[in-house]
Amino acid sequence: MVKNIALDYIEWAKVPISKENIFNSVVTSLNSKIANSSLEMAEASIKAMDLVKSKKEDIKIIKKVGGIVDDIKVYEGVLYEGCNDKGDNVWNNLASNNLGNSNNSINIPTLNIKCLLIQFCLSPPKTSMDSKILIDKPELMEKVLLDERKYILDLCKKIKRTGCGLLLIQKSILRDSLSDLARHFLKQMNILPLIIERKEIEFLSKKLNIKPISDIELIKDSKEIEIQKLDNYLLLKSPSSCTVLLRGCDDLVLDEADRSFNDALSVVNCLKNExxxxxxxGSIEMGISLKIKECKEGILLVMRKISKAFEGVPYFLSKNAGLNSIETLSELKNKIQSHPSYGVSVRGPKISDMLESDNVVQPSKIAKSIVSLAIETVIYILKIDDILPSRK
Structure with missing residues (x-):
């Protein structure tokens, strides 16, 4: 019953939120972190959650050393660094090879190109653990090299027949995902290879609507996607995902910025859901306390004790602010009857409007969770004798 009274009061006291209120709430959550003065991070968190429709798992975060925390950027789609693992510029290769004009094609901002996502390696296969290759003649060495060349060339030709222009290759931990010879053949065939981490395959497959291919014989058709050049990065367009590029002077700052940004995303997600x-x-707690006192049902002694427990929040808040706790609680009880948004102020007068003057607020979802968990915890503690068997 007490839980229902508390939740009903929160439902009555809550006020609808605006976009400005969301921004202020995110800024408040960042005040105690390394990004305490970064308004750009607050804006980026709101923009990112809007792009993915409040699905936090659809946001990819890239950490890049260099710049400051305020240099954070949000992109619609999946972003990859514009240099492959051999240091060649991805966009230059793609534009010059696929369009055949290295002077003009590099300046084109976007391209529609067919793409494949493969989970096998374009490199010579390895022998089993108990096998070995014995070469005792120069002719055999030449034959091995020719066989490797033919094997890789056949793989590249089958990929080329699909019309693929961008090849996403899963990174392997057992052998080279892409050998130098395979890279050479792909370049001659105007195909750009891009190495993808194993953990990102599922995410890419879902967002680009591309089925991963585990064997060369399963290749059928490639899917056309839109890609865009952004400085030294390659953006694979996807309307249901976004990438956030975090910047910082070193790895320590980047890790702290990552934690701060995740907290900001959680605040936005909470406010978007409710x-x-x-x-x-202490305004909500005092209001709940007074509502419980007005209730004439149940065991009155227990109800009074619960009511007094809720008064503990504004009591200790005023005490920690250096105010007279007894006077502050008495004044708050009188004013909250006609002004339910009044609470203990630690900045100006003892009691003020939390919504208008102090701008001290919290999501209603969080308030409901706190009250529910507190009451349920007490209930479980009181039922401890029912849970633990008595000792004979």
């Missing part, structure tokens, strides 16, 4: 705020400063 776009309502409740006043802070």
């Amino acid at each position: 776009p309502f705020l409740v006043p802070g400063g």
Whole structure:
């Protein structure tokens, strides 16, 4: 019953949130972190959640050393660094090889190109653990090299027949995902290879709607996607995903920026799921306390004790702010009857409007969770004798 009274009061006291309120709430969550003065990070978190429709798992985060935290960028799609593992510029290769004009094609911002996502290696196969290759003649060495060349060339030709222009290759931990010889053949065939981490394959497959291919014999058709050049990065367009590029002077700052950004995303996600705020400063707790006192049902002694427990939040808040706790609680009880948004202020007067004057708020979803967990925890503690068997 107490839980229902508390949740009903929160439902009554909550106010709808605006986009400006979301921004202020995110800034407040960043105040105690390394990005405490970064308004750009707050804006980026809101933009990222809007792009993915509040699905946090669809956001890819890239950390890049260099610049400052305020240099954060949000891109619609999946972003990859514009240099492959051999240091050649991805866009230059793609534009010059696929369009055949290295002078003009590099300046084209976007391209529609067919893409394949493969999970096998374009490199010579390895022998089993208990096998070995014995070469005792120069002719055999030449034959091995010719066989490797023919094997890789056949793989590249089968890929080329699909019309593929961008080849996404899963990174292997057992052998080279892409050998130098395979890279050479792909370049001659106007195909750009891009090495993808194993953990990103599922994400890419889902967002680009491309089925991963585990064997060369299973290759059928390639899928056309739109790609865009952004400085030294390659952006694979996808309307249901986004990439956030974090910048920082070193790895330590980047790790802290990553944690701060994840906290900001969680705040935005919470407010998007339930776009309502409740006043802070002990206002909600005091209102719940008074509502419980007005209730005439149940065991009155227990109800009074629960009501007094909720008064603990504004009591200790005023005490920590250096105020007279007894006077502050008495004044708050009188004013909250006609002004339910009043709470304990640690900045100006003892009691003020948390929504208008102090701008101290919290998501209604968080307030409901706190109250529910607190009451349920007490219930479980009181039922401890029912849970643990008595000792004979």
